[in-house]
Amino acid sequence: MTSPAAEMLAARGQWFAAPGPLGEAILSTRVRLARNVRGLRFPPRALPEELEGVLHRVEAAAGQVPMLRGGRFLAMERLSALERQFLLERHLASHDLASDGARRGLCCSADESAALLVNEEDHLRIQALRAGFQLDACFAAATALEDQLESHLEYAFADDFGYLTACPTNVGTGLRASVLIHLPALVLTRRIKKVLSGVAQVGLAVRGFYGEGTDVLGHFFQISNQITLGEKEAQTLLNLERVVHQLLEQEARAREVLLKDAGDQIEDKVRRAHGTLTQAHLLSAEEAIGLASALRLGLTLELEGLPSVSAINDILLHAQPAHLQLRVGQVMDAPARQRARARLVRERLGQSRAA
Amino acid sequence: MTSPAAEMLAARGQWFAAPGPLGEAILSTRVRLARNVRGLRFPPRALPEELEGVLHRVEAAAGQVPMLRGGRFLAMERLSALERQFLLERHLASHDLASDGARRGLCCSADESAALLVNEEDHLRIQALRAGFQLDACFAAATALEDQLESHLEYAFADDFGYLTACPTNVGTGLRASVLIHLPALVLTRRIKKVLSGVAQVGLAVRGFYGEGTDVLGHFFQISNQITLGEKEAQTLLNLERVVHQLLEQEARAREVLLKDAGDQIEDKVRRAHGTLTQAHLLSAEEAIGLASALRLGLTLELEGLPSVSAINDILLHAQPAHLQLRVGQVMDAPARQRARARLVRERLGQSRAA
Numbered sequence: 001m002t003s004p005a006a007e008m009l010a011a012r013g014q015w016f017a018a019p020g021p022l023g024e025a026i027l028s029t030r031v032r033l034a035r036n037v038r039g040l041r042f043p044p045r046a047l048p049e050e051l052e053g054v055l056h057r058v059e060a061a062a063g064q065v066p067m068l069r070g071g072r073f074l075a076m077e078r079l080s081a082l083e084r085q086f087l088l089e090r091h092l093a094s095h096d097l098a099s100d101g102a103r104r105g106l107c108c109s110a111d112e113s114a115a116l117l118v119n120e121e122d123h124l125r126i127q128a129l130r131a132g133f134q135l136d137a138c139f140a141a142a143t144a145l146e147d148q149l150e151s152h153l154e155y156a157f158a159d160d161f162g163y164l165t166a167c168p169t170n171v172g173t174g175l176r177a178s179v180l181i182h183l184p185a186l187v188l189t190r191r192i193k194k195v196l197s198g199v200a201q202v203g204l205a206v207r208g209f210y211g212e213g214t215d216v217l218g219h220f221f222q223i224s225n226q227i228t229l230g231e232k233e234a235q236t237l238l239n240l241e242r243v244v245h246q247l248l249e250q251e252a253r254a255r256e257v258l259l260k261d262a263g264d265q266i267e268d269k270v271r272r273a274h275g276t277l278t279q280a281h282l283l284s285a286e287e288a289i290g291l292a293s294a295l296r297l298g299l300t301l302e303l304e305g306l307p308s309v310s311a312i313n314d315i316l317l318h319a320q321p322a323h324l325q326l327r328v329g330q331v332m333d334a335p336a337r338q339r340a341r342a343r344l345v346r347e348r349l350g351q352s353r354a355a
Numbered sequence: 356m357t358s359p360a361a362e363m364l365a366a367r368g369q370w371f372a373a374p375g376p377l378g379e380a381i382l383s384t385r386v387r388l389a390r391n392v393r394g395l396r397f398p399p400r401a402l403p404e405e406l407e408g409v410l411h412r413v414e415a416a417a418g419q420v421p422m423l424r425g426g427r428f429l430a431m432e433r434l435s436a437l438e439r440q441f442l443l444e445r446h447l448a449s450h451d452l453a454s455d456g457a458r459r460g461l462c463c464s465a466d467e468s469a470a471l472l473v474n475e476e477d478h479l480r481i482q483a484l485r486a487g488f489q490l491d492a493c494f495a496a497a498t499a500l501e502d503q504l505e506s507h508l509e510y511a512f513a514d515d516f517g518y519l520t521a522c523p524t525n526v527g528t529g530l531r532a533s534v535l536i537h538l539p540a541l542v543l544t545r546r547i548k549k550v551l552s553g554v555a556q557v558g559l560a561v562r563g564f565y566g567e568g569t570d571v572l573g574h575f576f577q578i579s580n581q582i583t584l585g586e587k588e589a590q591t592l593l594n595l596e597r598v599v600h601q602l603l604e605q606e607a608r609a610r611e612v613l614l615k616d617a618g619d620q621i622e623d624k625v626r627r628a629h630g631t632l633t634q635a636h637l638l639s640a641e642e643a644i645g646l647a648s649a650l651r652l653g654l655t656l657e658l659e660g661l662p663s664v665s666a667i668n669d670i671l672l673h674a675q676p677a678h679l680q681l682r683v684g685q686v687m688d689a690p691a692r693q694r695a696r697a698r699l700v701r702e703r704l705g706q707s708r709a710a
Binding site for chain 2: 264265267268270271272274275276277278279280281335338339342
């Protein structure tokens with residue numbers, strides 16, 4: 001039997017197949033809506049049989065929903081640790097969902113742009129993903145999926161609060177909009193700390209490559225709203241959009257400083273990263289992300305002869321540990337992964353070098 | 356007027372054009388004979404006009420000598436600092452000859468394999484150079500040149516000592532035979548220190564890439580005899596030859612250990628060196644030598660897809676600072692040299708990659 005992860009690995013036409021708007025700086029946009037089924041205890045307090053019930057109800061509802069037609073429903077506990085890790089790397093599952101699969105589920109559309117995370121902290125996390133910077137489109141997709149589901153499920157809602165959630169930090173809109181943004185010039189000019197503390201001051205959170213509690217890798221930052229109570233969704237999105245545009249401007253200014261003060265050094269860094277990616281025999285995931293980050297910086301500096309954004313994104317995705325192991329079809333130790341990762345990257349860059 | 360260095364830069368058919376015997380491990384062999392003209396004070400004690408006289412006598416003699424026919428005579432004081440540095444990088448001039456050109460000269464054959472260093476520490480250093488490991492051929496060439504010169508000059512000689520020299524360390528045979536050997540595996544397995552202390556114990560000297568008092572670069576070592584008094588030339592050569600063969604065996608054993616214990620890490624190091632050389636935008640001379648050294652190691656490990664020994668030697672030669680500046684035709688500061696060096700290396704490797 002083919003594993004669902006292997007099928008997803010082979011699938012084409014995903015939301016991330018081509019870079020989206022402002023794709024050189026922004027990897028992806030995500031909107032999640034936290035919702036719970038009215039009248040049932042929220043997951044942290046629910047009995048196992050109640051969670052089973054939610055899982056079945058959501059699976060049944062998802063089967064009826066147009067946006068998920070042709071998609072898949074995955075019972076997390078039937079997946080291997082490697083497959084759950086794969087879904088995390090794919091930005092489909094959250095850490096919580098991937099780390100403990102018991103009575104948890106994931107529904108996603110065929111192109112993986114729409115998903116439901118079931119029985120994570122809340123009964124439902126309704127998720128929309130897009131390549132590049134697409135806050136409005138993500139929000140529209142998430143609310144469309146929310147609406148379609150509402151024909152089959154009633155959400156826990158209180159007039160004086162809004163949507164009710166397991167953790168008070170999500171009560172109200174239940175909206176978490178986030179943007180995965182690449183800010184290498186701000187890092188290299190050592191301005192990033194100041195800039196990000198400004199971001200925190202306007203009520204936004206800054207996280208690492210894989211979300212909450214994860215490391216910053218390759219100068220990628222996930223920026224998301226914190227406030228869900230007493231603020232309309234439109235205001236939340238507008239605030240995030242404004243800050244992202246400010247970050248892009250600050251990054252552009254930092255890039256000019258870099259080019260002026262250290263143009264040769266930066267080009268050297270980018271070119272060496274390219275040389276290492278095309279020749280290395282061993283590559284750790286962390287190093288691959290760092291090198292891919294340098295190539296992306298090179299593209300924003302308009303250096304010639306580099307791989308395309310798509311090719312670099314392809315590496316960022318497929319060089320991840322679970323992606324790599326599922327591709328080879330076996331669990332590998334760290335040295336074997338490093339060899340396989342280097343081989344994959346060499347093959348991909350050999351085929352996808354820009355003209 | 357074209358500078359002699361520029362002409363030499365453009366010339367083909369030099370002794371180093373193709374790697375010699377055991378060329379993967381041994382870059383070159385050199386024999387120098389220290390000689391002085393009978394009846395004249397040795398350079399450290401001579402008056403300026405005496406040195407002028409020696410210079411003219413040697414120039415006249417060199418013009419008559421078959422082995423130097425078609426070659427050139429360079430009055431060092433008429434050369435720029437850059438050109439003198441070029442001759443040092445070419446292994447034609449010594450440090451002494453290159454650093455102070457006053458009343459000093461260099462004669463060399465068209466292919467640069469035979470040379471006379473005039474008014475360095477001694478009136479004459481008769482030099483023969485060969486690619487790879489060719490002690491006997493070098494010694495034969497040096498003594499042939501010595502014989503041919505002897506038709507025109509009489510050497511200072513004492514029956515109880517042998518040839519007389521300015522420094523007592525050269526008295527006797529006046530012979531200094533040296534081999535430039537590449538020992539990367541002994542360095543990487545940390546055996547080199549012990550091995551080289553054994554070399555010193557049998558009366559040989561170990562020096563750096565550019566001879567006495569210079570740094571070890573790229574795991575290249577210059578091994579030469581110390582003893583010139585009370586030992587026949589044949590014995591000196593045999594002793595050096597025996598030690599070089601021992602070093603080659605020890606290097607081969609270290610290579611086996613490396614491959615067994617850290618084959619992937621070593622291949623990774625070699626491949627990354629290749630990637631950096633083919634892509635870097637800035638390269639220091641020291642780094643270029645180190646990376647070229649890694650490629651040479653890769654060839655001895657029979658890794659595929661690497662540049663040939665000739666191509667690597669070409670980089671070792673032409674990436675040197677004076678070679679680089681004479682090629683471009685101007686004195687450059689360090690950053691400009693690093694850019695030009697990286698460009699040169701990219702071009703050379705692009706053209707000379709092995710099939």
